[in-house]
Amino acid sequence: MKTQEDMAGLIHPLAAKYLRTERLPHKACPGCGIGQVVHCTLNVCEDLNLNADNTVWVQGVGCSSRISYTLWKGDNIDAHHGRILTVATGMKMSRPDLNFICFTGDGDCCSIGGNHFLHACRRNLDVTTLMFNNSIYGMTGGQVAPTSPVGAKTPTTPYGNMEDPMDTVNVAIAAGAAYVARWRSTDFKQLTNSIKKGIQTKGFSFIEILVPCPTQYGRYVLGTSNPIEVVQWYKDHTVTLKKSEKMSPEELKGKFLLGEFAHNEDRTGIVERYWDAVKKIQDGRK
Amino acid sequence: MSKAIKRKDFVQGDEAIAEGAIAAGCRYFAGYPITPASEIAECLSKRMPEVGGVAMQMEDELASIHSIGGASVAGMKAMTVSSGPGISLKLEGLGWGIKNELPYVVVDVQRAGPSNGVATRVAQGDLYTVKYGSAGGNNSIIAVSPMSVQEAFNLTIECFNLAEIFRTPVFLLADETVGHTRELLEIPEDSEIELVERKKPTVPPEEFLMYPMETPEVINYPYPNIGEGYGICVSPYTHTSRGYATEAEKDHDKMAQRFVKKLTENLDLLTRCEEEMMEDAEYAVIAYGCEARPALEAVKQARQAGIKAGFMRPIIVWPFPDEPVYKVASKVKKILVPELNRDGQLSREVARAAKGQAEVYHLGSGGVETHQPSQILEEFKRIIK
Numbered sequence: 001m002k003t004q005e006d007m008a009g010l011i012h013p014l015a016a017k018y019l020r021t022e023r024l025p026h027k028a029c030p031g032c033g034i035g036q037v038v039h040c041t042l043n044v045c046e047d048l049n050l051n052a053d054n055t056v057w058v059q060g061v062g063c064s065s066r067i068s069y070t071l072w073k074g075d076n077i078d079a080h081h082g083r084i085l086t087v088a089t090g091m092k093m094s095r096p097d098l099n100f101i102c103f104t105g106d107g108d109c110c111s112i113g114g115n116h117f118l119h120a121c122r123r124n125l126d127v128t129t130l131m132f133n134n135s136i137y138g139m140t141g142g143q144v145a146p147t148s149p150v151g152a153k154t155p156t157t158p159y160g161n162m163e164d165p166m167d168t169v170n171v172a173i174a175a176g177a178a179y180v181a182r183w184r185s186t187d188f189k190q191l192t193n194s195i196k197k198g199i200q201t202k203g204f205s206f207i208e209i210l211v212p213c214p215t216q217y218g219r220y221v222l223g224t225s226n227p228i229e230v231v232q233w234y235k236d237h238t239v240t241l242k243k244s245e246k247m248s249p250e251e252l253k254g255k256f257l258l259g260e261f262a263h264n265e266d267r268t269g270i271v272e273r274y275w276d277a278v279k280k281i282q283d284g285r286k
Numbered sequence: 287m288s289k290a291i292k293r294k295d296f297v298q299g300d301e302a303i304a305e306g307a308i309a310a311g312c313r314y315f316a317g318y319p320i321t322p323a324s325e326i327a328e329c330l331s332k333r334m335p336e337v338g339g340v341a342m343q344m345e346d347e348l349a350s351i352h353s354i355g356g357a358s359v360a361g362m363k364a365m366t367v368s369s370g371p372g373i374s375l376k377l378e379g380l381g382w383g384i385k386n387e388l389p390y391v392v393v394d395v396q397r398a399g400p401s402n403g404v405a406t407r408v409a410q411g412d413l414y415t416v417k418y419g420s421a422g423g424n425n426s427i428i429a430v431s432p433m434s435v436q437e438a439f440n441l442t443i444e445c446f447n448l449a450e451i452f453r454t455p456v457f458l459l460a461d462e463t464v465g466h467t468r469e470l471l472e473i474p475e476d477s478e479i480e481l482v483e484r485k486k487p488t489v490p491p492e493e494f495l496m497y498p499m500e501t502p503e504v505i506n507y508p509y510p511n512i513g514e515g516y517g518i519c520v521s522p523y524t525h526t527s528r529g530y531a532t533e534a535e536k537d538h539d540k541m542a543q544r545f546v547k548k549l550t551e552n553l554d555l556l557t558r559c560e561e562e563m564m565e566d567a568e569y570a571v572i573a574y575g576c577e578a579r580p581a582l583e584a585v586k587q588a589r590q591a592g593i594k595a596g597f598m599r600p601i602i603v604w605p606f607p608d609e610p611v612y613k614v615a616s617k618v619k620k621i622l623v624p625e626l627n628r629d630g631q632l633s634r635e636v637a638r639a640a641k642g643q644a645e646v647y648h649l650g651s652g653g654v655e656t657h658q659p660s661q662i663l664e665e666f667k668r669i670i671k
Binding site: 023052053054056059061066069070073074075076077078079080081082083086087088089090091092093094095097098115116118119274277278281282285 | 335
C-alpha cells in the first residue's frame with residue numbers, strides 16, 4: 001500500500017495546497033462529476049486566495065456533501081439534511097467577514113431544504129451555493145428527486161415519475177437570488193468563472209451544476225451506467241442560453257439551459273442591512 | 287455576597303428570560319413566532335441591536351434552531367425559544383447540537399398539548415420531550431426549570447453557563463404561567479453576575495482534538511470556532527476525535543459514552559433542588575416549575591393543619607435528581623407529585639428514583655390552569671389517611 005509520501009507526487013498541487021490529502025481519495029463513484037466541481041473550486045481558491053483563514057466550507061447531506069465534507073483544509077461544517085442554508089445564516093450573520101461556500105444537492109436544497117432555499121434567496125444572504133444536480137437521490141439508492149424528469153423509473157417510481165421537475169433556476173430568480181447560473185460539471189471554464197463570480201457577488205449566489213451520476217441516474221433513468229454515455233446524454237440535453245434564443249419551444253423541450261440567468265447587485269442583502277442598522281441604533285443611543 | 291441592583295422592574299417571565307439572555311452574553315437569537323413564547327422574541331428583537339447582537343425571525347422552527355447552531359459554531363452565545371408544536375420541530379435540530387457538542391440554549395415555554403392544544407394556557411407536558419425527544423438516544427440534555435420571574439432571569443444565565451461548561455444544548459424548561467406572570471424583577475449590576483466564557487485551545491491546531499473521545503467525563507473543554515485557524519469539523523455523522531466521519535462500532539460507542547458521561551460523571555454541578563420543612567417531614571410533596579407554587583402553599587397549609595409535611599422542588603430537572611429524591615423517599619412514608627399532565631411524567635421519575643422507599647402518588651391535570659393549593663391539600667390529606 002502506498003504511503004502519504006508516496007502519494008505526494010501523484011496529487012495535484014492545488015489539491016495538496018487546499019485539501020486534506022489524508023482524506024483522499026474521495027468517495028465519489030466512477031464517472032461522478034463531483035470531483036470535476038471540486039477541481040473548478042480549487043482553481044477559484046487559487047485565483048481568489050481562499051484559505052483556511054477567510055473561507056468556511058459548508059455541506060448538507062447527500063453525495064455532494066458527503067464527498068466534500070472534511071475534504072478542505074480549514075473549517076468544514078456539515079449540516080442536517082436540508083438545513084445547510086440555515087446553519088450558514090447563523091454563521092454568516094455572526095461572522096460577516098468570512099466567505100461561506102455551501103455544497104448542497106438537488107434533494108438537500110430543493111426538497112427537504114426547499115423552504116430554507118427560498119428564504120436564503122429572499123434575504124439575499126451573502127453566501128455562495130453550489131447545487132449539485134444529479135436529478136436523483138444518489139446516496140440512498142437512486143430514488144426519484146424533485147428534479148427527476150417525468151416518466152423516470154426509479155425504485156420509488158416503478159410506474160414512472162408522475163411529477164414535473166422543479167424549475168430551479170427560475171425559483172431562485174423569483175425568490176430574489178443575486179446571482180444565478182447553471183452549468184454542467186464538464187463545463188470547466190464557464191463553471192470556474194461562475195463560482196468565482198458567485199463568491200465575488202454580494203448577496204445570494206446560486207450555481208446549479210448538472211452532475212452526471214452513472215451509478216444511479218444512468219442506471220435507472222438513462223438505462224446505462226457507462227460514464228461516457230451519461231456525459232453524452234447531458235451534452236444532448238443541454239443548450240446554452242444564447243443558442244436557445246434562436247430555438248423554438250418544441251426544440252427546447254426536455255433541454256436544460258446553461259448560462260448566467262441573473263446577476264443583480266443593486267439589492268442589498270440581510271447581512272449588510274442588519275449590521276448597518278445595528279450601527280445606526282447604537283450610534284443613536286450614544 | 288453583595289447584591290448591587292442595576293434595575294428593578296415589574297415584568298413578565300418572558301421579558302425576564304430575554305433580559306437574562308442579554309445579561310448572560312447571548313448575542314445571537316433566532317426564533318419563530320409562537321404563543322406563549324413570542325414576547326421573548328419581541329424583547330430580543332429590540333434589545334439585540336442595542337447590544338451589538340443579532341436577532342433573526344427565521345422562516346420556521348427548524349431554521350431557528352439550526353441557525354443558532356451555526357451561530358454557536360461561529361462563537362456566539364445563542365438562543366432560540368418556542369413552545370408545544372414548535373418544540374416538536376426544534377427537536378430535529380437538537381440532535382445536531384448534541385452531536386457536535388454545541389453550547390446553546392433552547393427555551394420551552396410549555397403550553398397545553400398535544401399538538402396545538404390550548405395555545406395560550408399552561409401545561410407541563412414536555413418533561414420527557416426535552417430529554418428524550420431527539421431521535422437516536424445517547425443524548426446529553428440539561429434542563430433547568432424556573433418557578434418565578436426572578437428565577438426566569440437567574441436561571442437563563444445559569445443555562446448559558448452550563449451550556450459552555452458542558453458543551454451541550456441546555457433547555458430552560460419554563461411554562462406559560464411563569465412566562466406570563468408579572469412580578470418584581472431585580473437585575474443585578476453586571477459585576478454581580480458570574481459568567482462562563484468559552485475556553486479556547488492552548489495547543490496548536492495540529493495537536494488539538496475537537497472532541498475528547500478518550501476522556502468522556504472531561505468538562506470545560508476548549509471549543510475553537512470557525513475562522514480561528516483550527517479547521518474545525520462539525521457534522522451529523524458519528525465522528526472521531528478530529529471530527530472525521532466513522533462507522534466503527536468502537537468509535538460510535540466512545541461518542542455515545544462521551545455524551546452520557548460528561549453529565550453523569552459531573553452530577554455535583556448538575557444537582558440543584560430546593561427543600562422546605564423536610565427536617566421532620568413524614569409526607570412530602572414534590573413539584574417543579576409553576577406547579578411548585580401552589581404545592582408549597584399546600585404544604586404550608588398542611589403544616590398548619592398539624593400534618594408533618596415537607597416540600598421538594600427539582601430546579602435542574604435533567605439530569606433528574608435521583609439521589610436527593612431517594613433521600614426524601616427514605617425519610618417519608620408517602621410522596622404526592624402534582625403536575626400539569628395526565629401522563630404522570632414527574633411522578634414516574636420520582637417513583638423510579640424513590641426505589642420503593644416511599645409510596646408515590648400522581649395528581650395530574652391536562653393543564654390550562656395550575657392546581658389550586660386547596661386541590662393539592664385535599665389530595666394530600668386523602669393519600670395520607
